[in-house]
Amino acid sequence: MQLISAGALTQLTQVSKGTGCRVAVVGCGYWGSKHARVMHAADGVEEVVLVDSRRDRLLNLGRSYKTAPWYTDLRSALAHVDAVVVATPPSTHVAVAMQAIEAGKHVLVEKPLAPTSAGARRLDRAAAAAGVVLMVGHTFEYNPAVRKLRQIIQSEELGEVYYIDCARLNLGLYQNDVNVILDLAPHDISIINHVLGRKPVAAQAWASRHAHRRFEDVAYLRLFYDDFFDDRGLSANIHVSWLDPCKVRRVTAVGSQKMAVYDDLAVDERIRVLDKGVCLPPDGDNMTQPPLSYRYGDIVVPFISPDEPLAVQNQHFIECIATGSRPLTDGANGLAVVEALEAAELSRRLGRPVLLAELSADSRFTQPFSLGSRYVSASRASGGTGAANGAASAVRTSPEMS
Numbered sequence: 001m002q003l004i005s006a007g008a009l010t011q012l013t014q015v016s017k018g019t020g021c022r023v024a025v026v027g028c029g030y031w032g033s034k035h036a037r038v039m040h041a042a043d044g045v046e047e048v049v050l051v052d053s054r055r056d057r058l059l060n061l062g063r064s065y066k067t068a069p070w071y072t073d074l075r076s077a078l079a080h081v082d083a084v085v086v087a088t089p090p091s092t093h094v095a096v097a098m099q100a101i102e103a104g105k106h107v108l109v110e111k112p113l114a115p116t117s118a119g120a121r122r123l124d125r126a127a128a129a130a131g132v133v134l135m136v137g138h139t140f141e142y143n144p145a146v147r148k149l150r151q152i153i154q155s156e157e158l159g160e161v162y163y164i165d166c167a168r169l170n171l172g173l174y175q176n177d178v179n180v181i182l183d184l185a186p187h188d189i190s191i192i193n194h195v196l197g198r199k200p201v202a203a204q205a206w207a208s209r210h211a212h213r214r215f216e217d218v219a220y221l222r223l224f225y226d227d228f229f230d231d232r233g234l235s236a237n238i239h240v241s242w243l244d245p246c247k248v249r250r251v252t253a254v255g256s257q258k259m260a261v262y263d264d265l266a267v268d269e270r271i272r273v274l275d276k277g278v279c280l281p282p283d284g285d286n287m288t289q290p291p292l293s294y295r296y297g298d299i300v301v302p303f304i305s306p307d308e309p310l311a312v313q314n315q316h317f318i319e320c321i322a323t324g325s326r327p328l329t330d331g332a333n334g335l336a337v338v339e340a341l342e343a344a345e346l347s348r349r350l351g352r353p354v355l356l357a358e359l360s361a362d363s364r365f366t367q368p369f370s371l372g373s374r375y376v377s378a379s380r381a382s383g384g385t386g387a388a389n390g391a392a393s394a395v396r397t398s399p400e401m402s
């Protein structure tokens, strides 16, 4: 449990006495406007304050919320609120959230928590020191379909999970400050971390730049778990793209007993559990035997509650403020996703898998650069922890205004 500072305690007391929480939504663009709608409807919210450096955005959103106070900078709004939702572009998350935390405000930061793990750690430490709630907007972890998928996987209904495959494709929306990995993969990594209840130990990524001048718009990521060097070990594959003719939002989990497909775009059958599989012949190790047989069984469609994930998430934030409890998607949860993103981003640059352990403060990034199989065999020889290669500066992903 976090320590609660005197200022934050006063706010908690006010909120628990029923005076309600006053929430600033900073960034009133595409996603911030949804936060404004959801916060207006949340229990325990007394007032929603709109903040955006663009006056036209404020005027536009202000038409829907005529009584909502608005400000063109967070500093002017801070005296009037208890909590802040940061829905500005990712490169600004650390600076904006830090400003709120230093003023003793509870903070919900949109994904990714920060563009770098150093930024995410700073926010986590600062929130703990200030005794305020820090939550990250990993909306899919509040999505009833993702929670159902987690339940299915954790109950071992699928058997041993072989791999998870995610596809998040569409034409756009192109971003101005981060590449497609930092924009879209946070969703998939948070979903995978949540349903598996595990964090990856290494990441590998390939990405290419087509229509965007600066940022990669198509990327493939692979996450490895504790059996990194075992090609039969658990892995997760993620395909993200801003440059695809078809909108796809799909997660497939393949297990030794069954398979599950979560299609976020499906109207009725968002999760299907398929009793499909492959059976080894009795003498499975004998490669001269005829190959595998295939099992085709029932397809089950579980009930998924229609709750809006963003509304569930934001209500949880307000409840955590009122009760002083730690959010499901706290700073550590946000950091775990950022570390996987950072390892993927570094892998893309170095052209080799990157262990998350390499990103820690005491990593050996000053060691000589080497690639591919040399790296793997050196890692194997040294017991699998891997020698970190490349320059320390290469860890940084995109600019972070802080």
Ligand SMILES: NC(=O)c1ccc[n+]([C@@H]2O[C@H](COP(=O)([O-])OP(=O)(O)OC[C@H]3O[C@@H](n4cnc5c(N)ncnc54)[C@H](O)[C@@H]3O)[C@@H](O)[C@H]2O)c1
Pocket (backbone or CB within 6 Å): 026, 027, 028, 029, 030, 031, 032, 051, 052, 053, 054, 057, 072, 073, 074, 086, 087, 088, 089, 090, 092, 096, 110, 111, 112, 137, 138, 139, 183
């Ligand atoms: N959880 C989700 O499902 C989800 C979905 C979409 C976007 N997002 C996240 O929401 C955030 C915003 O994305 P978006 O698509 O709404 O972007 P957007 O560009 O539509 O809106 C961002 C807004 O922030 C404002 N802004 C920028 N810097 C500011 C500052 N320092 N102070 C005040 N206002 C500032 C801009 O003027 C703009 O209006 C991003 O972090 C993104 O990753 C999350």
